[in-house]
Amino acid sequence: MLEIGKNAVNEALEAGANIEKLCVQKDLRSDALSRIVKKARERGVKIIFTDKAWLDKNAGGAAHQGVIAVSSEYKYYDLEEIVSAARAAGKQMTILLLDGVEDPHNLGAIIRVADCAGVDAVVVPKHRGCGVTDAVSKTSAGAVQYVKVAKVTNINDTVRYLREEGFTVFATDMDGKSMYSADLTGDIAIIIGGEGNGVHALTKKLADGIIAIPQFGRVNSLNASVAAGVVVYEAVRQREKHD
Known part of the structure; x- marks a missing residue:
């Protein structure tokens, strides 16, 4: 499953979601993005810096704000x-x-x-x-x-x-x-x-x-x-x- 955008990615990291990799727009700089990258590194998440075109394609039209996290499929509760x-x-x-x-x-x-x-x-x-x-x-x-x-x-x-x-x-x-x-x-x-x-x-x-x-x-x-x-x-x- 993809976590798209700063809020979704940040909350996934905070909640300890099983994130396989973090994809970050390589030519984009912001304090919020830097904090997300730092948090991902602290949790041992693989980080990939990529271009905006790749993020645009994989976000499916959603506003990705320069970051997408790839996580495991949602596990439903009983x-x-x-x-x-x-x-x-x-x-x-x-x-x-x-x-x-x-x-x-x-x-x-x-x-x-x-x-x-x-x-x-x-x-x-x-x-x-x-x-x-x-x-x-x-x-x-x-x-x-x-x-x-x-x-x-x-x-x-x-x-x-x-x-x-x-x-x-x-x-x-x-x-x-x-x-x-x-x-x-x-x-x-x-x-x-x-x-x-x-x-x-x-x-x-x-x-x-x-x-x-x-x-x-x-x-x-x-x-x-x-x-x-x-x-x-x-x-x-x-x-x-x-x-």
Whole structure:
């Protein structure tokens, strides 16, 4: 997997990711780049100085800022292990379930929100959705190094499992009740639908409730990552007030 750009590369180094080599633009100088190179050397990472054309080609159009790190493929977490560990620590959990989110930039932004809001896991489906890619890592600004992303075979089975574990599961849909009237304290899972189709009908039926973000303008929906951020931070607000 490629970590593209200064933020993504720096966070990968800070998190101790398994970086195979660091590719740096040879004719570019900056303090930030120098710090990254120094950090990579301290960790014994192989450093290759190359030209901008090579970086442009391998960045696939993303802004590489003169640096790309080649790391091992993302290792997904096991959801049951995440839940067990949080239970053992006595922690209230928030989990994001993504139902058909296919845009890597949306997934990356959701992971970034998840890190900022202290979300315990982001769950993506094996099919009908985006996994962790170079573009996801870049958009997450390095947050992918800290957020636990689990990949599951079936989102509906995962909803059933979480409900059995005592989670309250909410699906997001503009026809639901206002999120301000929902109790988002305790162990919760929030289902975010994909671009265009939203949360699938059966998945909504399996949820404990359907919530909506109140809207007052003319556009009829929010971007998936924006919606995730709004709902997650309402949960944060309710928990802080409750505590």
